[in-house]
Amino acid sequence: MTARIDELMARIEALYDEIENEIAERRQRMRYRLERGKVRFETEALRQQREWREGLASFLSRANPWHILTAPVIYSLILPFVLLDVWVSLYQAICFRAYGIPRVRRSEHIHIDRHMLAYLNALQKLNCVYCGYCNGVIGYVREVAARTEAFWCPIKHAGPVRQPHGHYAQFMDYGDGARFREGLNASRDRVTRGE
Structure with missing residues (x-):
């Protein structure tokens, strides 16, 4: 790798650090902290979130009919995502061990925590769990594929x-x-x- 690419990669890493610092500052403004991976809101922040929650009936009454009609198509992808997750986990358990490649940790990619937000109703929470899982699987699979590509x-x-x-x-x-x-x-x- 050239010195110029090394320099650009260092700048990218510095930008990621800046983004993480900005997110940490916003955590304080939103009045929560992370304790051993668990989110802890201040009591007043949690009370205010509950006030912002829209009831499920009101939410559904305002929903675009096309959103409701296409929901089964969206949710039908859960089966391929679970299969992909299981298959890639099996793949890396076998092949990465054989190649001597460190395994990708699923927990670094799949984050399911937005369902804990008090301002979301039950359906919104379900949607957040679904999106967190599916996007996390994509990130996990991408890193497994990237390590495979870097090896081969x-x-x-x-x-x-x-x-x-x-x-x-x-x-x-x-x-x-x-x-x-x-x-x-x-x-x-x-x-x-x-x-």
């Missing part, structure tokens, strides 16, 4: 890739056959070290 085929694509995974910047340039074997070994070393 760490070559950049010929054209631009929008929002590539975190390993991509270290991949070899497209067409650089002279460095392929050396670059493949270096990428495998990085991914098995958990970098």
Whole structure:
């Protein structure tokens, strides 16, 4: 990897840190804290959230009929998502162990906590659980796939890739056959070290 790419990656990491700091400041403004992974709202903040909750009947009466009619299509995806989650977990349990790649922790990707917000009604909470799970599975699967790609085929694509995974910047340039074997070994070393 070139010094310029190293510099850009460091700037990206610094931006992620800035985002995390901003979120931490907003946590304080929303009057909650995290204790051992659990959200704890101040009593007054929780009381106010309950006042903001819209009842289920009112919520459904105002709903767009198309939203209600398409809900079964949305929720039908739960089966493929669960199957994908289970299959990818099995895949990495077998293959990553064989390759010496550190396993991806599901808990770092799948976050289900928005259903704890007192201003959401039961249906909104269910929607939040569903979205948190499905988007978390996608993030989890993406990291498993990224580590697999870094182990087997760490070559950049010929054209631009929008929002590539975190390993991509270290991949070899497209067409650089002279460095392929050396670059493949270096990428495998990085991914098995958990970098």
